[in-house]
Amino acid sequence: MRKIALAVFAMLAFCSVAVAQNFPSRPITIVVPFSAGGPSDAMCRILAERMKVALGEAILVENVTGAGGSIGVGRAVRSPPDGYTVSFGHLGTHVANGAIYKLGYDLLADLDPVVLLPSNTMVIVSKNAVPAKTLKEFLDWLKAKATPASAGTAGAGSGSHIAGLYFENLTGIKLQYVPYRGTGPAMNDLVAGQIDLILDQMSNSIQQVRAGNIRAYAVTDTKRVESASDIPTTDEAGLPGFHMTLWSGMWVPKGTPNDVIAKLNAAAVDALNDPAVRKQLENLGLQMPPNDKLTPQALGDWQKAEIAKWWPVIKAANVKVE
Numbered sequence: 050m051r052k053i054a055l056a057v058f059a060m061l062a063f064c065s066v067a068v069a070q071n072f073p074s075r076p077i078t079i080v081v082p083f084s085a086g087g088p089s090d091a092m093c094r095i096l097a098e099r100m101k102v103a104l105g106e107a108i109l110v111e112n113v114t115g116a117g118g119s120i121g122v123g124r125a126v127r128s129p130p131d132g133y134t135v136s137f138g139h140l141g142t143h144v145a146n147g148a149i150y151k152l153g154y155d156l157l158a159d160l161d162p163v164v165l166l167p168s169n170t171m172v173i174v175s176k177n178a179v180p181a182k183t184l185k186e187f188l189d190w191l192k193a194k195a196t197p198a199s200a201g202t203a204g205a206g207s208g209s210h211i212a213g214l215y216f217e218n219l220t221g222i223k224l225q226y227v228p229y230r231g232t233g234p235a236m237n238d239l240v241a242g243q244i245d246l247i248l249d250q251m252s253n254s255i256q257q258v259r260a261g262n263i264r265a266y267a268v269t270d271t272k273r274v275e276s277a278s279d280i281p282t283t284d285e286a287g288l289p290g291f292h293m294t295l296w297s298g299m300w301v302p303k304g305t306p307n308d309v310i311a312k313l314n315a316a317a318v319d320a321l322n323d324p325a326v327r328k329q330l331e332n333l334g335l336q337m338p339p340n341d342k343l344t345p346q347a348l349g350d351w352q353k354a355e356i357a358k359w360w361p362v363i364k365a366a367n368v369k370v371e
């Protein structure tokens with residue numbers, strides 16, 4: 050009996066090594082929990098285009114949206130731990146949502162970190178019809194409004210929502226949140242003047258700002274964004290201390306073999322260090338993570354630290370979700 054058990058165990062170990070060695074042997078799916086055309090989707094597609102070269106297999110980007118990105122992450126969590134389904138997400142989906150939704154999965158226990166990805170500075174943008182040219186004038190306009198201004202978000206817990214909560218907390222100005230399945234569709238309505246503002250990711254707003262279709266007031270970082278250096282920082286523009294960057298990352302279902310995670314990580318690091326890819330991402334205003342923070346372990350440690358930092362803040366905001 051002991052001999053049979055040992056034989057089965059050896060066979061299983063051999064199989065998982067064989068599986069890892071042959072990984073990937075079919076297309077990989079990256080689940081983006083927000084709409085196509087938005088900031089998460091755009092970054093993921095740029096990276097996937099380069100990662101498929103290193104992995105030698107096609108990479109499909111699947112947009113599974115809803116509930117601040119928690120539905121798409123759940124889809125990845127419930128997938129086989131074999132490396133063929135990757136969860137793309139950020140501070141909202143892999144930190145904030147754990148303090149807002151009854152997820153049905155655990156962000157730390159049910160997922161393995163793969164790689165930390167570039168981060169987005171947030172930018173305060175409004176429709177062009179707003180009679181304000183500076184952040185001060187914009188804040189005065191918001192304060193003078195009889196009803197709360199409409200702020201587009203990608204749902205409760207999304208980056209644009211967390212930034213909104215932080216903005217309300219700092220300014221005392223109430224916002225009326227208008228949830229979309231991503232800030233891609235929210236941006237269409239902002240350009241059309243259907244909503245008043247978005248606390249948006251720079252990479253989603255930058256082209257519309259450059260085209261003059263929306264107005265930008267300030268970026269939520271201590272330094273200006275190189276590819277949009279005409280936009281002042283919140284410190285410069287009169288909202289000191291409003292600092293927030295939205296970092297992104299990739300995860301796989303818990304139990305995915307380490308060798309497989311290492312291959313996915315190596316392909317992502319390869320892409321992040323590709324000069325053409327970096328240029329594309331930096332042109333969108335994205336900031337590269339330091340190379341020593343690109344290990345799976347580094348993402349795991351960072352996610353834990355961010356959960357410790359943000360959950361008390363978010364729980365205190367008492368966010369209601371249907």
Ligand code: MLT
Binds near residue numbers: 084087088203207
């Ligand atoms: C998106 O891609 O739509 C965003 O990441 C949404 C958000 O978190 O604001």
